[in-house]
Amino acid sequence: xxxxxxxxxxxxxxxxxxxxxxxxxxxxxxxxxxxxxxxxxxxxxxxxxxxxxxxxxxxxxxxxxxxxxxxxxxxxxxxxxxxxxxxxxxxxxxxxxxxxxxxxxxxxxxxxxxxxxxxxxxxxxxxxxxxxxxxxxxxxxxxxxxxxxxxxxxxxxxxxxxxxxxxxxxxxxxxxxxxxxxxxxxxxxxxxxxxxxxxxxxxxxxxxxxxxxxxxxxxxxxxxxxxxxxxxxxxxxxxxxxxxxxxxxxxxxxxxxxxxxxxxxxxxxxxxxxxxxxxxxxxxxxxxxxxxxxxxxxxxxxxxxxxxxxxxxxxxxx
Numbered sequence: 001x002x003x004x005x006x007x008x009x010x011x012x013x014x015x016x017x018x019x020x021x022x023x024x025x026x027x028x029x030x031x032x033x034x035x036x037x038x039x040x041x042x043x044x045x046x047x048x049x050x051x052x053x054x055x056x057x058x059x060x061x062x063x064x065x066x067x068x069x070x071x072x073x074x075x076x077x078x079x080x081x082x083x084x085x086x087x088x089x090x091x092x093x094x095x096x097x098x099x100x101x102x103x104x105x106x107x108x109x110x111x112x113x114x115x116x117x118x119x120x121x122x123x124x125x126x127x128x129x130x131x132x133x134x135x136x137x138x139x140x141x142x143x144x145x146x147x148x149x150x151x152x153x154x155x156x157x158x159x160x161x162x163x164x165x166x167x168x169x170x171x172x173x174x175x176x177x178x179x180x181x182x183x184x185x186x187x188x189x190x191x192x193x194x195x196x197x198x199x200x201x202x203x204x205x206x207x208x209x210x211x212x213x214x215x216x217x218x219x220x221x222x223x224x225x226x227x228x229x230x231x232x233x234x235x236x237x238x239x240x241x242x243x244x245x246x247x248x249x250x251x252x253x254x255x256x257x258x259x260x261x262x263x264x265x266x267x268x269x270x271x272x273x274x275x276x277x278x279x280x281x282x283x284x285x286x287x288x289x290x291x292x293x294x295x296x297x298x299x300x301x302x303x304x305x306x307x308x309x310x311x312x313x314x315x316x317x318x
Contacts, residue, residue, distance in 0.1 A: 018223075021071045023064045024181045033075040039064060040081050046088055048080040064182040065164075072248065074217035087217045099154050100161040101317045105305035108162070109154040111285075113137070115142055115210065116188050118167055120289030120302065121272035121281060123187040127223055128167050128270055133191040133285035138199055143280060144206060156210050162220045162306065165317065168307040175296045185223035187267060189260075189277060191285070193229035200237055224267060225253040228260040228277060261305025 019025050026034065041047035046061040069087075073079035091097070116132040125128050137144070143277070163186070171183040213219060227234075234255070242250055256263050261278020272292065273279025283290045289302045299314055308317050 001201055004126070007270070018215070019178055019181050021067065021075070022181050022184065023067055030070070030075050033070055033077055034063065034067065036079040037070055037080055040077055041084065043087070044081065046081070046085055048104070050184065051172070054278055063165055064184045068184055068220040072246070079285050085145060085310070090217050092182065094124055094154070094157060096157055097162065100158055100165075100306050103306055107155075107251070108158060108305060113140055114206070115156065115159050117285060118289045119272075119274060119283050120291040120295065121175065121268070122171055122174070122292070123224070123268045123272070124172060124188075125178050126174065127183055127185055127187050128171050130186050130188040131191060131274065134199070134203065135191075135194040136285045137203065141202060152206070153209065153213070156213050158219075158306070160214065164218060164221070165308040166303075170295065170298065173298060173309065173312055185221050187224040188222060188226070189264070190225060190227045192227065192234065195231065197233050197237075204241075207241070208244050215246055215249060221251055222249060226260060226264060227253065229253045229258050230255055
């Protein structure tokens with residue numbers, strides 16, 4: 001069985017093209033934009049560069065994160081700095097670092113029921129494959145609505161922190177065709193099977209809240225979005241949700257209808273694609289991540305509670 005490292009950038013240059021603008025795959029203009037961006041952030045006290053030598057200090061933000069903001073603003077350093085500064089102020093306002101440290105394992109598990117879930121597998125680029133099946137939220141609709149707005153908002157934050165601080169670094173550590181380009185985005189399947197118009201309408205505030213938080217503060221974390229099993233009324237739904245996304249994100253959304261298998265298998269190896277979407281993986285939305293062999297070797301089992309992945313190990317958040 002082939003794995004996600006069975007091809008390389010050199011043998012398939014289209015892989016590199018798909019990750020244009022990512023670290024290790026920059027053109028000279030993009031390289032200069034990154035240098036300018038870091039200099040400007042340093043002068044504005046928004047970024048602390050790395051210090052090498054006996055008293056080495058890590059940079060306050062890694063280059064892969066900085067590049068997400070640059071890609072979101074078409075490599076315009078000034079525009080990227082505005083979004084970055086706003087995101088940093090937002091993190092301070094909501095005390096993001098502390099709320100991630102403090103959430104309990106049970107609350108984190110409960111939060112995952114309402115948002116895209118990692119399958120434990122990756123696409124052909126090595127990006128984590130997520131699934132969001134909206135019909136699975138319906139049994140918990142009242143529970144979701146009953147949550148205080150602050151709690152609901154913080155749970156969205158926590159799941160994005162888990163993704164960027166654990167899932168992305170873990171997937172970067174694993175063998176993949178696009179190494180050494182770091183993993184900083186996902187491929188996500190949004191499943192609309194058995195979703196009624198009324199259900200979509202009731203979930204609109206919840207979905208809008210999550211999409212706006214992501215677009216503003218975790219930009220460029222979506223690489224591909226595949227909408228499957230779209231109902232006949234989807235064009236109506238799309239007209240009122242497309243405004244939640246910026247133009248760059250809208251271009252990444254592909255509506256595949258009710259027979260998505262052939263298209264999804266172009267993005268994901270069959271053994272890593274859930275069977276319900278035309279693959280071979282026995283995984284459903286309610287399941288915990290089903291780690292592949294490389295991930296099992298790295299972490300043995302999927303951790304509970306807030307953790308980060310750093311220097312090849314699972315660790316408590318700092």
